[in-house]
Amino acid sequence: MIEPSTGKKIPMNAADHYYTGVESVFNHKMYYVNLQPDAVVSAISTDLLDATQWESVFPREKESEEVDPLSNTQQANLLGLTSRRALTTVETVNSETPDDNWKPGIFIPMSWVRELTLSPQQYESRYPGGSKEIQYSDATVRFYADYSQPDLRVKEVIVSDHLDRDSEQTHILFKHRADKLRRRLIIPQDRASERSPAAINIPSYRLMHEWYDKGRTKDASFEGLREFIYEPGKERTMKFYWRSREDGLRLRNDVFHDEQTLHRSREEYRERPDRLRQRSAVYDRPRTGREANIHQAIVLTGVEAGLKEIKEYPRLEPIQISQKYTRNPSIPVERDVYKIKFTMPPANTNTVGEMSVIFHYPENSLIRPSRLFVKASSSVEDYIASSVSKKIVEPPVKVVTMPGVPPPSELDLHKERKWLSGMEAVCISEVRKKLDEAFDILLRRDQDQAQVQQVLSSYDTLRNRPLESEAARAQKLAEAKRREESRRDYLAPYIARMNIPSWVNGNYLSVTLNSDQSRQVRDEALLELKERLIQRGRIMQSRMDKEKEEFARRQAAFQKNGETAAIDGSRDAEEFAIYCKEATWRMKVLDERLSKHITLASEKYAQLAQRLAEDPRLAALYGH
Incomplete structure (x- = not known):
């Protein structure tokens, strides 16, 4: 015996430990039924000529006098028979030439079942009523026909949550969606957890994870959203197909103070020309009602408050921005920037911000060079003092250099301060740009969930039929005919070779x-x-x-x-x-x-x- 699941050979005398019986053996020409199915496997005879043990179901056709031994050996490869005696027995049976009075042992009647005919509509429905449900001991699986559900789901799996046995996880699979949504996982809130009255708009789930296929576009450019992970009141993560994006954005993670306030945004990049690896922005808690509305609009995109103010001046500014870079082998390590950091305290405070640059670690070193620049004060008192002294007072700077390396000159520090000031403006602009993009993605996602659009295949003849009236269809055909005549202009190849004004745009009928x-x-x-x-x-x-x-x-x-x-x-x-x-x-x-x-x-x-x-x-x- 040969076990199909493992491919191991099992001797006939040991087959009783693995199998309870043999119902039949067959190959591509013959089918033998075991007349003693209750007998143990070791007691079954492998002699197919034994009429008390086996009965052939299909009639054997007459064979020629010359029999190819190789073909007979191939015919003897019956399922479940591995002994040499069985192969020899079957070869003997097939090589026998029946007499002229040969008759089939069993007559097989024609099937009484009529031919099954399915219309295209029935075939597309897949299941009776368009759906099917299977109950398991620890799960429920529901199947749906394509295009039968409003959200275009085709499969739904409900299983117990491994953290809370009283709650259930829902896995939903989609097809034919224009937003490229492929799968969604929803984990509900714990029943014992209590929600604050201020969190009325918080969703009822603890975690939602969505997977998207490639091809999501926005304004003729690739948006590249791959995964969307949302934990209400904690964090929100968006992963992207970074190879399809121009900026190489791989991940954006937003961490919240609470259910209505944004705390930190982190972005990760891959294979950028400027070697940018990570950008992080930290936000302060809202101090005004307008800032609270903007925070609420970013955290909860379904809230109408703050939708207009989020892209209007004054913008929601971070209090700290940092960028990290990968190592550039073409630059000396003591001058290769690892991290730049900017702090911008709120406007109503008397503190000034700072700018710092940290370089990569030299080889076999525990310290690395860095610079810490204090921003110039914008207070009126400092401006008056500087005007009276008629001397520009440079804010203090903290310099860390490697042992044995001379400190940078004042000119070098001035250039670095100027470069950091320019980088600060660039970083703030990029943070605003990425915040607007993330907000647009969230708004578009909410719109896609509210109005699900389907994608039809070019070969789908059931759903690609036009819905316009006969008059509209006749008008459409007439317009298509006119456009075709314009494309088939017999003088177009000759006129196109001349210097024709650009406003013609290929239409030479009116030239x-x-x-x-x-x-x-x-x-x-x-x-x-x-x-x-x-x-x-x-x-x-x-x-x-x-x-x-x-x-x-x-x-x-x-x-x-x-x-x-x-x-x-x-x-x-x-x-x-x-x-x-x-x-x-x-x-x-x-x-x-x-x-x-x-x-x-x-x-x-x-x-x-x-x-x-x-x-x-x-x-x-x-x-x-």
């Missing part, structure tokens, strides 16, 4: 040509038609010449072998007569086509000349 242009278009059109007619006539004449040469060659060969053909019989004469008949018919057809072509060539040339004379675009040449 007016001058005298020289009209003459050039006319001559080129007539010359091309003439060459095409001559070439077609040459092709017909060459086919006629080849047919005549073949006929002359076959006729000469038949006349040369005439005496041999008379001795062998009339077979060659009949074949030659049939060939002569077919060749004569082909030459007659070719001759008629050539004569007709010569007759119509002059007519086609005259028709084109008349059409050119009546074309309004050539009025400058013909004077009409």
